[in-house]
Amino acid sequence: MHAYWRAANYLSVGQIYLLGNPLLREPLKFAHIKPRLLGHWGTTPGLNFIYVHANRVIKQRKSPMIYITGPGHGGPGLVANTYLEGSYEEFYPHIDRTTAGMQRLFKQFSFPRGIPSHVAPETPGSMHEGGELGYSLSHAFGAAFDNPDQTVIAVVGDGEAETGPLAASWHSNKYLHPVNDGFVLPILHLNGYKIANPTLLSRISHEEISKMFEGFGYKPHFVELKTETFNEKDESFTEIHQKMASTMDLCMAELDAIRAKAQAEMDAGQPITRPRYPMIVMRTPKGWTGPKEIKGKKVEDYWRSHQVPFSDIDEENVHNLENWMKSYRPEELFNTDGSFKPELAELAPEGALRMGSNPVVHGQESKDLRMPDFRKYAVTFDKPGTVNVEATRVMGKFLRDVMDENEEQKNFRIFGPDETASNRWNDVFDVSGKTWFADYLEADKTNDFLAQDGRVMEILSEHTCQGWLEAYNLTGRHGFFSCYEAFIHVIDSMFNQHAKWLKTTRTINWRKPLPSLNYLLTSHVWRQDHNGFSHQDPGFLDHVINKRAEVIRVYLPADANTLLSVTDHVLRSRHYVNVVVAGKQPALQYLTMDQAITHCTKGLGIWDWASNDQDGEPDVVMACAGEVPTMEALAATDLLRQHFPDLKIRFVNVCDLMTLQPEKEHSHGLSDREFDALFTTDKPVMFAFHGYPWLIHRLTYRRNGHSNIHARGYIEEGSTSTPFDMVVVNKLDRFNLAIDVIDRVPVLQKIGAHVRQKLSDKLVEHGQYIAEHGDDMPEVKNWKWPY
């Protein structure tokens, strides 16, 4: 095993440094070394060490493992190991285990148009981007949920351990079912340094580390290198190898015992006692087995080994590099044809048990959801715009049955930061509780819906919810994340990383299309009645559409039936990020189920029943997207029709926001011909939008009629107030919209002054009314579509 590790380290150094002479069969020359030295050595030997030891456990137990590389910088290590075990050449046949293949392996690393320096989608066996730090542990748990056969090794770097998302995710152990879910074995790797600083967790006492993890509910085991005689004789490594091997065996035995005990408790009809899961704290030097010093400066066991330990390639350093690489004794590891010595190669697991070939992490075992017919949850009514319904509550009934139908497949969960009930998905609790392995109290028995086998995941950490769901998706399972709209920005950066993963994996044929990452954003900007300004931010949409169009979808269903249709669509879709914004408060309903399906299929369209331009060109287009703006746009249309019955108004509702973009920028985009047919090229378009109004301009600036579009939306105004006051202060209300139309339709500019004044007076009246009554005027509050 030590030799196997040496081979992985050798190949790691080779990837960072060498262009040619991969086996060092000839003296190392300048020409063999890459012109640009890029990559990260520091974390790599530790990652290789763990990989080799995990291989031993897999062989012994004949049971698969998933390797999550928290220190994603260790790209060369994961590539080296998947190459040694033979996974790599199955995916990349030209990188075979020959001398030429090894040379190509070395050259491609961090080379233009080669492979990235980090653990990446291109790396076999990886399901965790080596980009931003903080998500390895929540990914590990997300992968383990409903995967009882898998053991997930989560290597957490001590740099990463300083981040907030990682710190929060230690508590995931209160959500893992010891029988129905897989095992997670966290390995905190204390290698002591970050880019240019020591790490916090390596500089507190052993007692503090120990207590911290016991406090988090783990049983920490320590594997610490006591000696400083590295890199000299193989014997000096014996102790640490033995310690690691025995500790891993101990952990696996503890995990087995935990499962057996839990199974026994289940069989006895008792609740499962929350286990104290094992974890490993592994303390080994940064840049382990690398050069101790270069030109008098400390490298091994110091931050200088973080990236490329030395990159000024003069004669002395060519010599240093050669000595370093030869210290692994490649001639003992590889045959002259570059192949791996068979007695070493056989230490690796075989077939799908190789961590680089685990089908679960390549999405290869993903099953579609069984879907109930969403039509049966349809809201019915006699006339549009007259019945109030909580749209997300209707969605919750649908999700309840999705949950139910997939109970057997165990491939659907919903996630949220303490908001499932607040967001009106409560009906889901009829079929599944909220996962909870922390303590229970008497009061829970009444109606807290806590359950050890629940499939609703709630923790007040958007980061942890997102991490769990991403990994659940990445391993082929489905989910929905409901979140307050303003606070979804908490995971902006995680979304970025996931969207990049989706984009990159589209071009990797051995990775299967993943279930889409689905968000419901509710408790949205317009209905923060209990909260106010700090809870108002619709900007996630702006953030999302910066990412590649081929993986992004944004839906703003205006009512419950369109929300149902959108929900069905996104749950069937694959390899997108679907953002659905919908309301949870009682709101008017507009489309029958059939109309909703047609509308959602097109993504946008004229609502005939709300338009009166049937016999020709409109004078104005009233457009809208989102629940509240749709109501205000309709009410404005009503006001205009009352005052100007001959004004021809075309009412357009947009459900799929991406239809507004040009078709060459987004596959959902309308052609210019279609766009012009809807919005005209020369008539004023009032656009009432859910989010920041400039987003509409950003999406439509290339359209012919763009200069006629006038968008209203959230302009960062608002406090704790009434629902209607919120739209008034942002000028998205019916009176302001109607005034905007009067100001823009030529004929109304001439004859509309009187009406305009009346509408302005209404705004004053509104101000007076709420100041006195603390509530909206009945005529506003009780407004219904009257036609």
Add this chain to the structure above:
Amino acid sequence: MHAYWRAANYLSVGQIYLLGNPLLREPLKFAHIKPRLLGHWGTTPGLNFIYVHANRVIKQRKSPMIYITGPGHGGPGLVANTYLEGSYEEFYPHIDRTTAGMQRLFKQFSFPRGIPSHVAPETPGSMHEGGELGYSLSHAFGAAFDNPDQTVIAVVGDGEAETGPLAASWHSNKYLHPVNDGFVLPILHLNGYKIANPTLLSRISHEEISKMFEGFGYKPHFVELKTETFNEKDESFTEIHQKMASTMDLCMAELDAIRAKAQAEMDAGQPITRPRYPMIVMRTPKGWTGPKEIKGKKVEDYWRSHQVPFSDIDEENVHNLENWMKSYRPEELFNTDGSFKPELAELAPEGALRMGSNPVVHGQESKDLRMPDFRKYAVTFDKPGTVNVEATRVMGKFLRDVMDENEEQKNFRIFGPDETASNRWNDVFDVSGKTWFADYLEADKTNDFLAQDGRVMEILSEHTCQGWLEAYNLTGRHGFFSCYEAFIHVIDSMFNQHAKWLKTTRTINWRKPLPSLNYLLTSHVWRQDHNGFSHQDPGFLDHVINKRAEVIRVYLPADANTLLSVTDHVLRSRHYVNVVVAGKQPALQYLTMDQAITHCTKGLGIWDWASNDQDGEPDVVMACAGEVPTMEALAATDLLRQHFPDLKIRFVNVCDLMTLQPEKEHSHGLSDREFDALFTTDKPVMFAFHGYPWLIHRLTYRRNGHSNIHARGYIEEGSTSTPFDMVVVNKLDRFNLAIDVIDRVPVLQKIGAHVRQKLSDKLVEHGQYIAEHGDDMPEVKNWKWPY
């Protein structure tokens, strides 16, 4: 004290429920109750309890305290307490301590155009927005840095404690100087429930909680309510009051002892032993002293008390409310004129010692920075575009001297997640080390720049850095946060909250303008040589400019001298968020110091030396913003001039991005006349932009010449590759830019085909060259401005 607490609770309930009859002198009727019941009761009594006990400590020690309300939902409690102590009426004279004042106090709460339901900028004594959860503790530490006279009480809710940012921030205790900084006393309030779930930390064992915080380096003290006989006799509260009082005294004594010991160690010239700071774990019921049950449903000590405990106001509940409020016995607390009984009022501290009147949290003690003359760091050169310099390294020298000049004032710190050196600010270490109270090793002695009295704050948590800096700003001090551009998205949501705070406080005259929140974003999208796709994201700019124009500034200085000028400007500014994007890699220098000052003052301008349209109208405008785009635009200009020497090219560089917006949208915006004079209304404009190209369209869509603007920028392409390859794959490179010009200038459309082909061939040649050499072509790499 118990009576004082009852008064605070009484006023809290009154704010949530009552419109009239504030002292309940007449029987409660429907008409006395608000039509819309909004707010959060659950956390409030606990917050009031702590406030009252903190008052006692302040009186006793005659030493100021800052109260950070992690559970920001407890707005009514903080308003009630600052009202009782008399701070409130000093800021809001109409809310005086009379019956009418109390009625106004009740009415305004969560009332339209009144005050928000959360702890907010409007709340005296608050420096922490009661919006998103997770930042109370990092805010507490940020407020304490360099404020040795202050004791900061950080109330952390058990909901908030589940978030990642909060979890990470416990480690802030390794950064607090026991003598030079203030005290921080965290109080973890375990009230057991969130919106609809139990909290994790209230459902793990006492032993686990204890170990967790010992592991984090604290000495936890427990204040736990053992009895369930609340709300009956005052005597039943005696024990918990006594326990809280004695525990707070103990904590203060421990803090004093810690300071004395540290002072003694300093006096002896020894390093300070890291203290184990005290903290309090306070376990009291959610909705404490509220109704135990309403209509058979459990309320007190349950999640149902989270918001408004009951909001269906029927006769029974009117009666319940009256009973509840009367249980506080208002007649014993308030005189008939509504004034607070003097024997209770005198329990509060006086003057500036009242937590609602602490001048530090209102920014009233903020001093400007002493600024060295930035001109003396100027980079000099003979010709523009010929000398390479690392811009941020030059900035680092300036910051070093800013740090030095303000050493005495102690009001400047810099912050970063392990990136100060990587981002080339190392020179700062000449005058200040990196704060570090964790363990030291032998290796640190050489050059790690760790220091107990350092003013450079590094922790691998963007959240913690941001939280510290926000609070440092909020208490009137200055700072700079340097961050990898892609990962600043980690704090998107924190930025939102801070920008909202800045916007709101602009209109509150007793809050003084705060030092600006300054970001340097470097290691930017175009130079992720060691990393790749996961590290590429310039979207923070898009995110930032969604916020109100009056608090947002974005700068993209193209070289070191412009960066110096911008740095000087932002450090002198107040009440903005300044985002500065600059490069850390060697890059060409363009402007002399005088030119840079002029350029930065205008925000954008024609670079005459790079233009050849001096004698008339240009054929094309080559515009750019950002370090790398500026170089590519110049190189494209060079190519075009080589091939078409008679083509008139105007070269415009944008440093202050907000100049592009219309002047009515941003105070920095150019008038249309100015914009047209620079960009023309009819000539093609090629815009090479640092970020996502559509941002340029979003900013300029109202401009006359908008349809002629063609923007290039980052389009989510890239991997680990060469610097030039990065611009090529995103089509921002010189060859593509020159081709774009040929395709858009009418005369070149006719005569440019041959040159266009040559430029296309260059792109092919580039692809072949990097595939072979792994580096950029010398002609690209060594390009300099030749004129």
